[in-house]
Amino acid sequence: METPNPQRPNAPTPWGGHATSTADFEHDERWLLIERIVASAAFRKSGRLRDLLRHVARHSICGDLAELTEQRIGQAVFAKPVDYSPTEDSSVRVHMRQLRLKLHEYFDSEGRHESLGVEIPKGSYALAFHSPPVAVVVPVVTPVESRWALPRLRVALPWALTIILIVLCVFLWRRDATPAPPPASPTIPWPLTEVFGNGYRTQIVVADVSWAMRRLMTHTPVSLEEYVRRDFLQRPRLAHPNENDEFFAAYTANALLTSYADLAVATTFLKLMHQNLDRISIRSGRDLRPRDLEEGNYIFIGSPASNPWVLLFENRLNFQEVRSDEVRGSVKFFVNRQPRPGEQATYKGLALTGLNGEDYATISLLPTDTRRGNVMIIQGLQQEGTEAAGLFLSDQRNCQLLRKALGVQEATNKPTYFEALLRISAVGGSPTSTTIVANRVLP
Secondary structure, three states: OOOOOOOOOOOEOOOOOEOOOOOOHHHOHHHHHHHHHHOOHHHOOOHHHHHHHHHHHHHHHHOOHHHOOHHHHHHHHHOOOOOOOOOOOOHHHHHHHHHHHHHHHHHHOOOOOOOOEEEOOOOOOOOEEEOOOOOOOOOOOOHHHHHHHHHHHHHHHHHHHHHHHHHHHHHHHHHHHOOOOOOOOOOOOOOOHHHHOOOOOEEEEEOOHHHHHHHHHHOOOOOHHHHHHOHHHOOOOOOOOOHHHHHHHHHHHHOOOOOHHHHHHHHHHHHHOOOOHHHEEEEEHHHOOHHHHHOOEEEEEOOOOOOHHHHHOHHHOOEEEEOOOOOOOOOOEEEEOOOOOOOOOEEEOOOOOOOOEEEEEEEEEEEOOOOOOEEEEEEEOOHHHHHHHHHHHOOHHHHHHHHHHHOOOOOOOOOOOEEEEEEEEEEOOEEEEEEEEEEEEOO
């Protein structure tokens, strides 16, 4: 961690309190609070968030406002290059949002008895420390004052109580008589408006992980035809079956399991549409039938390896996931069918979920074959890519970048169908930043 510039002791700071010099920094009650927070259970498994909190706390306490910009934080905490663009790399903003939530978690649990509070105001990366509330001093009435005040109090108290009762009755009457204002409509960013705001019902189709696990066990390639026929419900053809294999095959044939990434994306979308939940449903890919796709909006989450319905639309896309029939241990990648200048022919992601490195995902928007609804496909090579792509769509700023990259006008009423390739940086199974790599406007 870099050493902050020494500041003049007791200089006022914009967030309250005074700047602290390097000499007495370790004895500052604000820094001692930060040390208690990073040692708490809420931060125990978040090494990156601990580093981020210590960094912004050190510069906040010392008054180094120049160091508390997105660009400087990205270089100091996330080892970003000097010329990196915060507009394209949202890792600092993502971690600051997580840090705000962790601070609330701490003060709601272990830190609920702290005499000093701290938060990160919206639109700022500097910490705001709150001193304990000032106690209210109640004046002591002397015996002389009491002797003269008591008769006056006996006369005034009934009238005061009567006035308070009248005011309360009038307030309650006006409150009941005045209709409550209608709740504000949620702000849904484009392109989610194309699958949530066009008048059709929307079905979120999550991956069938049970089917994917059975495929891995039986070395069965991806096939929508066999999936629709429900061939996987039959007795599996295993080379050397044993009792455990038989049990596992029966379990995956009947259980409906999905991934954390799918749940994270679906939950995020439901929060955006909390006032229109009656027009949204969540289904497993196993419950879907081809006839269902004749009308309505559909959001398919996951790649064909666990959500084979994506295969219905794959021939209309430029970026296609390449899979090996011998899926165990193979590395998946997106192939670029028609590379443009500056683009790669293939984009290879993580070998397994949970590793550190780069993964890739695509977001695609297409019309249904009947033109009575739209289809959105959110698929990553691994779970980190799928989760990052779904969260990308819930952020208004990210959607503006996507709109700009595709050249979609703000005021247009004509739907724009597209596909976009995203690069995701992942650490320990969690996405940390997302960047638009390439895109196509579909006819």
